[in-house]
Amino acid sequence: MAGTFQLELVSPARLLLSRAVEMAVIPAAEGEMGVLPGHAPMIVALRGGVISVTEGGQVTERLFVGGGFAEITPDRVTVLADDATPVASLSKALAATTLAAAEAAMADAQSLTPEKRDQAMATLLSARAMVVTAEAP
């Protein structure tokens, strides 16, 4: 694989990553998705999961995102993450508290509208993914 594309990862607070990479695996809402240069243009929603970046045939960077969106064009991928942390600096304690909060929110959401329940469910799934990632880096 010779080609590269521009990967940009931004969270509301700052620009986390902006450089040319060979491949990125992003956790799209309907399954993990590997993106290579020249991908068809897409806009996808993300669920909580890990973005891995491949450069020079090796995974050089792994970041946990808690949901968001990605815009894919043949020569550029822009990930708008709700929040993003490098996997290495993810702590088990933080993941556990996030999970607890999400579970509580889910319990509260049982009586609300389906949309609210879906939202709480998405948060819960993202928190679970965070725990899994934190425990097995």
Place this chain on the structure above:
Amino acid sequence: MASLKMLRMRINSVKSTRKITQAMKMVAAAKLRRAQSQAEAARPYAERMERMLASLGAAVATSPDAPQLLVGSGRDQVHLLVVMTADRGLAGAFNSGVGRFARARIRTLEAEGKTVKILSIGRKGAVYLKREFASRFVGEVSFQGKKTVEFADAAEVVARISKMLEAGEFDVCTLIYNRFKSVISQVPSEQRLIPAPLPELQTETTSGPQAMYEYEPSEEEILAALLPQNLGVQVYRAILENSAGFYGAQMNAMDNATRNAGEMINKLTLNYNRTRQANITRELIEIISGAEAV
């Protein structure tokens, strides 16, 4: 003429005022730098969000079941004004500038027969507008005591706005805040949030015609998640610009105050020395005339 002691006391008090304003200026300058870098760091996200929304929004806006957050309720009767000011004063005309702007806006809207509701962010604006428009208040938010404003805080405000929209409590939502033009100039300005002003599609000329995107899951689902997020970004950006502007204004105000205090000290010192010399001269005359009389 004031006595020497009085003059000395006044000089001392002005000197300590100058020390305080000087310290406040330094603090404001340091905080300004932080607020500015935070505002700059948030810019890429907002820009990319805008780009994504432009391609998405244009496709959906024309369909009849477009989400309310994008097209509003189709009416133009009840206006919600989100007025954003600082929590603290001592920043020159920063807060009252926004207040005046908001007041003029409210007056014109009401003259047109519209209903106005106010949601204030920041304590000072609430105090300013409550004097006249207390009955129009629907809520106030304050970030007082917080060191930095996080995106989650903006999201909270947005959650409140969208809840009101769902309940049909307003038709048009406008944000009024101080745009950060430069350190010395903040411009009170307004920005419509709902219905969302769709950015021009033809802004990007680099990639030729807009690429057709595939969506996963569906356009509607992505849009439903993207819109609140976009609103949050807008509010977040306004909050950051507002706080950067506040520190800029405060720095200027304190700079002026320090300068004025310096001028006052000079004047008072001159006055003090004149009085002192006049006293000495008078005493000399008394002594000499006393000696002559003997």
